[in-house]
Each structure stands twice: as C-alpha cells, then as structure tokens.
Amino acid sequence: MSKTRNTESQFSFDLEETIDVDKTPSASPSRDSSLTLDQTEKVLELLDSWQQAGWIRPLDVRFARLIQDLSEEQGEAPQPLVLLLAALTSHQVGRGHVCVDLADLIADANNTLSLPSEEQENADSNLNGPEEVLALVSSEQCLHSMRATLAVSDGSHTTPMVLSGTRLYLRRFWRYEQQIAAGILQRLAQPSTLSDPSSAAAKTLSHALDVLFKPQSSTGPTVDYQKLACALAARNRFAVITGGPGTGKTTTVVNLLAALQSVAGESAERDGRKYRIRLAAPTGKAAARLNESIGGAASRLPLTQLPGQVSLADIPTKVTTLHRLLGSRPDTRKFRHNRDNPLLVDILVIDEASMVDLDMMASVFDALPANAQLILLGDKDQLASVDAGAVLGELCQRAPDGHYLPDTAQWLKAITGTDIPTNLQDSEGQPLDQAVAMLRKSYRFAEGSGIRQLAEAVNTNTLNDNMLQRARSAGFEDVVWLNGRTSKPSLDDTQALICRHAVSGSPEAFYNNGEERFHGNNQPLPPPVGYRHYLSLMQSHTLNANSTTEQWDELARSVLEAFSDFQVLCALRRGPWGVEGLNELIAHHLLKQRLIPRAEGWYAGRPVLITGNDYNLGLMNGDVGITFSLPWGTNDQNNNAQPQPVLRVAFPSSDGSGDIRWISPSRLQQLETVYAMTVHKSQGSEFNHTCLILPDRLSPVLTRELVYTGITRARNWFSLITGDASVFSESVEQRVVRASGLASVLTR
Numbered sequence: 001m002s003k004t005r006n007t008e009s010q011f012s013f014d015l016e017e018t019i020d021v022d023k024t025p026s027a028s029p030s031r032d033s034s035l036t037l038d039q040t041e042k043v044l045e046l047l048d049s050w051q052q053a054g055w056i057r058p059l060d061v062r063f064a065r066l067i068q069d070l071s072e073e074q075g076e077a078p079q080p081l082v083l084l085l086a087a088l089t090s091h092q093v094g095r096g097h098v099c100v101d102l103a104d105l106i107a108d109a110n111n112t113l114s115l116p117s118e119e120q121e122n123a124d125s126n127l128n129g130p131e132e133v134l135a136l137v138s139s140e141q142c143l144h145s146m147r148a149t150l151a152v153s154d155g156s157h158t159t160p161m162v163l164s165g166t167r168l169y170l171r172r173f174w175r176y177e178q179q180i181a182a183g184i185l186q187r188l189a190q191p192s193t194l195s196d197p198s199s200a201a202a203k204t205l206s207h208a209l210d211v212l213f214k215p216q217s218s219t220g221p222t223v224d225y226q227k228l229a230c231a232l233a234a235r236n237r238f239a240v241i242t243g244g245p246g247t248g249k250t251t252t253v254v255n256l257l258a259a260l261q262s263v264a265g266e267s268a269e270r271d272g273r274k275y276r277i278r279l280a281a282p283t284g285k286a287a288a289r290l291n292e293s294i295g296g297a298a299s300r301l302p303l304t305q306l307p308g309q310v311s312l313a314d315i316p317t318k319v320t321t322l323h324r325l326l327g328s329r330p331d332t333r334k335f336r337h338n339r340d341n342p343l344l345v346d347i348l349v350i351d352e353a354s355m356v357d358l359d360m361m362a363s364v365f366d367a368l369p370a371n372a373q374l375i376l377l378g379d380k381d382q383l384a385s386v387d388a389g390a391v392l393g394e395l396c397q398r399a400p401d402g403h404y405l406p407d408t409a410q411w412l413k414a415i416t417g418t419d420i421p422t423n424l425q426d427s428e429g430q431p432l433d434q435a436v437a438m439l440r441k442s443y444r445f446a447e448g449s450g451i452r453q454l455a456e457a458v459n460t461n462t463l464n465d466n467m468l469q470r471a472r473s474a475g476f477e478d479v480v481w482l483n484g485r486t487s488k489p490s491l492d493d494t495q496a497l498i499c500r501h502a503v504s505g506s507p508e509a510f511y512n513n514g515e516e517r518f519h520g521n522n523q524p525l526p527p528p529v530g531y532r533h534y535l536s537l538m539q540s541h542t543l544n545a546n547s548t549t550e551q552w553d554e555l556a557r558s559v560l561e562a563f564s565d566f567q568v569l570c571a572l573r574r575g576p577w578g579v580e581g582l583n584e585l586i587a588h589h590l591l592k593q594r595l596i597p598r599a600e601g602w603y604a605g606r607p608v609l610i611t612g613n614d615y616n617l618g619l620m621n622g623d624v625g626i627t628f629s630l631p632w633g634t635n636d637q638n639n640n641a642q643p644q645p646v647l648r649v650a651f652p653s654s655d656g657s658g659d660i661r662w663i664s665p666s667r668l669q670q671l672e673t674v675y676a677m678t679v680h681k682s683q684g685s686e687f688n689h690t691c692l693i694l695p696d697r698l699s700p701v702l703t704r705e706l707v708y709t710g711i712t713r714a715r716n717w718f719s720l721i722t723g724d725a726s727v728f729s730e731s732v733e734q735r736v737v738r739a740s741g742l743a744s745v746l747t748r
C-alpha cells in the first residue's frame with residue numbers, strides 16, 4: 001500500500017493539557033515470559049496494565065488507541081511497536097520532555113523513561129517493564145516502523161507524530177519547536193543598523209553605554225559583562241541574558257532599555273519616536289518581584305547625560321504576566337494575540353525565562369510582530385519549566401564559553417572598548433552564540449558568602465568535604481546544615497527539628513547567632529526568622545471594628561512581608577518529606593505552640609499558595625495570601641448589627657502598587673497551604689531565609705538544578721535539613737536532562 005496522507009481534520013486531535021493520573025496500584029498481571037511485540041492486543045493490554053500500575057497516564061494509553069483507530073480508518077493494520085512508542089512518547093511529554101530520542105530509548109530505556117520509579121517497582125514487581133519490552137527491538141526497527149506508518153511523517157504532512165532524525169515527537173510539540181526556532185533564526189538573520197560601528201546609531205549606542213557603565217574600579221573585573229550583554233542584546237532582534245542570582249540581570253536590562261531608547265531618540269529613521277516596550281514574566285509572583293526592582297533601577301538611571309532625550313516615561317516599569325500580555329481566554333489555550341492579531345510592541349523583555357515552557361514560548365513568537373525584538377532574561381541553571389521544554393537552558397548551553405566570532409569580538413571592542421577574553425572567542429561560533437550573553441559576577445552576595453559558594457559548588461558539582469564541614473558547623477555566616485553531623489537521623493528527630501526550626505528559624509544555629517550582619521550600606525540585615533515572626537505580628541495587632549480599611553491593608557502588607565522572610569522548601573509532594581506531610585506537621589506544631597487557632601480548614605494565619613490562574617479574581621498561579629479574621633461581617637438576625645468576625649485572605653496586588661485585595665476563602669478554587677512549598681513552585685521568588693528539606697532517600701526528582709534553585713531562593717540566610725546526609729551530595733550528581741531538538745535545529 002502506498003503511504004497516503006491525511007487532512008488536518010482527520011488528524012485533528014490534541015493532547016489534553018492536564019489529566020488526573022490514577023495513582024492507585026491495582027493487582028498486577030503476572031509477568032509474561034512469552035512477551036512478543038507482534039500482537040496489537042497484547043501491546044494494548046500491556047499499556048493498560050502499566051496505566052493501572054500508575055506507571056503511565058490514562059492519556060498516554062488513549063493516545064496509543066487513537067493511533068490505532070486512525071490507522072484502521074486509513075486501512076492500515078495498526079503496528080504494535082508504533083502504538084507502544086506512541087504511548088511512551090506521550091508519557092515522556094508528561095515528564096517535561098519535548099520528544100523521545102529513539103536511539104537513546106533503545107540504548108537505555110530505564111534511564112530514558114524512569115519507569116517504573118523506585119516506589120512503583122516494589123509495588124509491581126510482576127509486571128513486564130518497558131525495558132524488557134524494548135529489549136525485543138533495535139533502534140533501526142523502531143525507526144523503520146515509524147517511517148512505514150501513516151501515523152508518522154517528517155512534519156511535511158499532518159500526522160499525529162513526527163520523526164526528525166531519531167527524535168520522535170507528538171506533532172503539537174514538534175510544531176512548537178519549529179515555530180520557536182523559526183522565530184529565533186528569522187530575527188538573528190535581520191540586519192541591524194548597529195552592525196556597522198561607524199554608523200550614527202552605533203556611535204549613539206557606544207556613547208549611551210559609556211554613560212550607563214562607568215569604568216570599573218581597579219580591583220574589579222577588567223571585563224564588564226553587563227556592558228557587553230547590553231551591546232550584544234542591542235544589536236540583535238533576539239537576545240538572551242543569563243546570569244545567577246544577583247548578577248545584575250535587572251540592572252542590565254534597565255540600562256539596555258535606556259540605551260535602546262537613546263538610539264531611537266537620535267534615529268532620523270524613527271523620527272525620534274521611542275520604542276514601545278513591554279515587560280513580562282511567566283508568573284504573577286515573578287512579575288511582582290520584577291515590578292519591585294525595576295522601578296528602583298530605572299529611577300537611578302543617569303537620564304540627563306544620555307543622548308536622544310530619554311525620559312523616565314520611556315522606560316517601562318510595569319511588568320505583566322505572559323498570560324495577561326498575550327490575552328488568555330477561559331477554556332482554551334489559544335490567546336487573543338497571535339499572528340492575526342499581533343502585540344503592539346517593538347521590544348518585549350521576558351524575565352525568569354527559565355520558567356517559560358515550549359508551548360508558551362511558541363505562543364510568544366506567534367504573537368510577536370516579525371520585526372519586534374525579544375530579550376529573554378533568566379538563570380540558565382535553574383530548574384526548567386514544569387511543562388514540556390527547557391527553552392532557556394537549551395539556548396544557553398554554550399553560554400559559559402561565549403563562542404563569539406572574531407567579528408563579534410571586534411564589534412564589541414569598537415562599541416564597548418572591551419577586549420573580549422580569547423577563551424570566549426571561537427572562529428566557528430554559531431549565529432545564536434552571538435546573541436547570548438552571560439553575566440558572571442554576583443553583586444548581591446559578598447565573596448565569602450556561603451550561599452554564593454554553596455550554590456556555585458552545587459552548580460559545578462564541586463562540593464567538597466571542607467565546604468560540607470563548614471556548612472555543618474556554622475562555618476559560613478549565612479548557611480547552616482542543621483542536622484548535617486548526623487548521617488542517618490531518625491524520622492522522629494528530624495521532624496522535631498523541622499518543627500522547632502519552622503517556628504523560630506533557629507538563629508542560635510547560625511554563626512554568631514545570626515547577629516551583626518550588615519548590608520553594604522551598613523544597615524543591619526534582617527535576622528533569620530521562622531513562622532512565629534509573621535504569626536506574632538498578626539496576634540499582636542490592636543485593630544478592631546472601628547479601624548479603617550487602610551489600617552487593615554497596612555497590617556496585611558506588613559504581615560505578608562513578614563511571611564516572605566521565611567520559607568520552607570522541599571522537593572516532593574507526597575509523604576512525610578513532601579509538601580503535604582510537611583504542611584500538616586508544621587501546622588500541628590504551630591497549633592501546639594498556640595500560634596494558630598486550628599491546623600485544618602480555614603483559620604486566621606493560614607498562608608495559602610494559589611495553584612492555578614483565576615482571571616475572575618485576578619489571581620495567578622504562584623500568588624501567596626494570608627488569611628485574616630476581620631470584624632467586617634454582620635449578623636442579620638441581630639438588630640444591633642454587631643460586627644461579626646469573617647475570614648478573608650489578603651493578597652498583594654500584582655501591579656507593584658502595594659494595594660491589598662481581600663478575598664473570601666469560599667471564592668478561592670485552586671490553592672494549598674504553604675508552610676512548605678516545592679522548589680518548583682518557589683521559582684521566581686526570594687526569601688530572606690530559606691530552609692531546604694531533602695528526604696531520606698534519593699529519587700529522580702532530586703537533581704542539581706533543584707538543589708541550586710532551592711539554595712538561590714535565599715537572600716540572606718540558608719538552612720538545610722536532610723532525612724539522610726548523603727542525599728544532599730547525591731542529588732547534586734543527578735541532572736535534569738530533557739529530550740528536545742531545539743538546540744540542534746538552531747545550530748544546524
């Protein structure tokens with residue numbers, strides 16, 4: 001039979017965004033010693049049993065059955081191997097991968113799929129696992145079957161799956177990747193008026209950068225990477241600026257925008273019209289944080305010295321979420337802004353870009369006018385997005401080594417006066433390399449900071465005994481590993497420690513009792529605190545029914561700020577080491593300490609984290625609120641209408657205005673208590689004191705990226721509690737590797 005192709009409508013299916021996974025293990029079918037891959041029914045039965053065991057999602061099995069139906073509709077006998085690989089590709093997408101590399105899958109199914117996980121393995125030891133099934137075939141057989149079936153194409157036809165080299169995609173994700181790659185390549189290829197250093201525009205840029213970046217002191221680094229980043233990003237319609245915590249990403253982008261507005265102001269072509277700039281972040285929390293910092297940075301700009309008559313109004317300081325920017329609509333993942341209704345913008349800056357998944361990034365490119373400039377900011381070493389893709393990480397893979405072409409180095413020298421270190425130059429650099437800048441000096445952490453040293457050692461996998469010993473014995477002024485001297489503490493002891501620490505923040509465990517540390521300007525740093533800090537503030541207020549809304553708002557602001565002074569972070573969701581167990585443990589202890597009136601349901605003092613966007617209430621995934629008891633209710637049966645206490649949750653408004661929104665608990669849909677938060681959810685946030693809790697055994701979730709992200713959420717104090725001491729360094733050995741083809745499409 002010749003391989004005919006389908007119309008879009010025949011294959012118009014979509015993988016659902018989320019689905020409840022039935023995690024209940026059922027009785028496992030017994031191991032089949034006569035396992036073969038030639039019968040469709042047998043493979044579907046196997047997939048069903050994997051689903052019943054909780055190994056794969058119902059969605060993955062449904063996808064395989066959909067391929068079966070479509071094949072039959074087309075008069076093709078469904079191929080068992082195709083159905084198996086379809087389900088496994090869908091499973092991988094559920095785990096954050098963009099595709100499956102069939103060569104890797106066959107070479108090491110266990111590592112590629114992480115199936116079954118350690119817990120599942122014990123429960124289902126009788127079940128044939130993917131490794132045993134895939135051992136029956138070679139990667140050539142897989143590729144051959146995929147090329148032969150009507151369900152797969154190279155992308156030039158509309159098929160549910162796409163094979164590109166050895167990478168197998170669900171079509172939607174292949175399309176996203178293509179869309180992103182095309183958007184980047186198209187922008188990198190656009191000529192810039194700044195490319196010729198002798199042009200008027202380039203001279204204005206050079207002048208503006210000299211105003212914005214004063215020569216560094218003789219003790220500082222000779223290369224000002226912030227200045228280089230500004231120059232590179234100004235020249236390209238697509239640019240990435242990556243850097244660790246406090247390396248000056250915000251400062252750099254504000255300077256960059258000022259420099260670009262200078263160039264626009266002097267441009268005869270633009271007739272002095274300034275650029276329309278928008279700032280966005282993936283979550284409400286990240287947007288609020290950038291909102292806070294960007295206004296300050298903009299107000300410090302030496303505007304009067306800049307060419308092109310730049311005013312403060314030309315530098316935007318309002319940051320929105322990507323969902324809002326693109327115009328999300330209920331019940332559809334399609335946005336209001338797209339190629340038919342593009343954003344009215346010349347420059348778009350996205351902060352915390354490591355959290356942006358493939359789907360969202362594709363939507364951004366779809367909504368951007370072809371000649372608009374896109375600048376991504378973020379820390380490439382942080383955890384990738386929860387959903388499929390690790391776009392920023394992939395774009396920055398080569399950032400540490402620069403790979404700047406001699407042309408680029410010469411241009412940078414002409415514009416910034418800086419000699420590019422030879423180890424960052426490469427005569428074979430790729431176009432993408434020329435648009436990626438890495439900031440290499442942290443201005444937030446002093447050289448001796450334990451947070452900085454530990455984060456760097458984790459990131460480069462160079463943790464050593466000396467460093468671990470210092471962490472255990474409060475040898476750093478800002479880091480303490482509270483139970484690091486006990487290699488295998490009992491669960492009871494560790495839970496008691498967590499409870500004590502969560503209440504007080506254990507200042508006594510830190511170097512010099514956490515006292516006498518100062519900011520650069522000699523202001524004392526806030527001490528390491530626990531949750532008693534915000535709860536005492538709530539309990540000690542003197543407001544009453546006669547107090548004004550403004551007074552309650554003021555109280556809520558200070559309580560929310562006090563709450564953000566401490567956060568327990570963990571890696572898992574379930575069990576005693578997960579969010580659920582830790583929230584329960586800490587709440588019961590706070591109740592015992594009489595800091596909260598109850599430990600379940602709604603009560604004054606309950607901190608909550610919003611876990612899904614709610615456009616009606618204006619709340620975004622990641623927003624944190626605190627529950628208050630307010631004398632705002634009335635009792636209808638009581639003619640005297642005495643005010644009654646009612647519970648309301650106070651949320652800071654996301655526009656950085658400092659306003660408070662009071663919302664009735666009954667209106668909140670998706671939320672959880674947040675004494676403990678997963679490291680994933682903490683991305684885009686920072687806390688004065690962060691405590692990371694690692695479990696008593698290694699699991700695939702525990703990775704270098706997770707530990708690094710956890711540590712770098714701490715602004716001033718970092719504490720660590722481990723269920724087993726070896727888990728800390730073992731986690732750092734594990735990496736997040738996500739299958740994707742973006743980097744290879746961009747560097748072809």
Ligand SMILES: Nc1ncnc2c1ncn2[C@@H]1O[C@H](COP(=O)(O)OP(=O)(O)OP(=O)(O)O)[C@@H](O)[C@H]1O
Nearest residue numbers: 226243244245246247248249250251252293443444
């Ligand atoms: N070149 C510089 N010289 C001196 N201080 C700087 C410089 N760049 C940034 N800073 C200071 O360092 C701190 C961190 O800067 P900034 O907020 O820009 O970093 P960031 O990378 O955006 O931080 P985060 O990791 O929180 O996103 C700020 O207090 C800022 O004023």
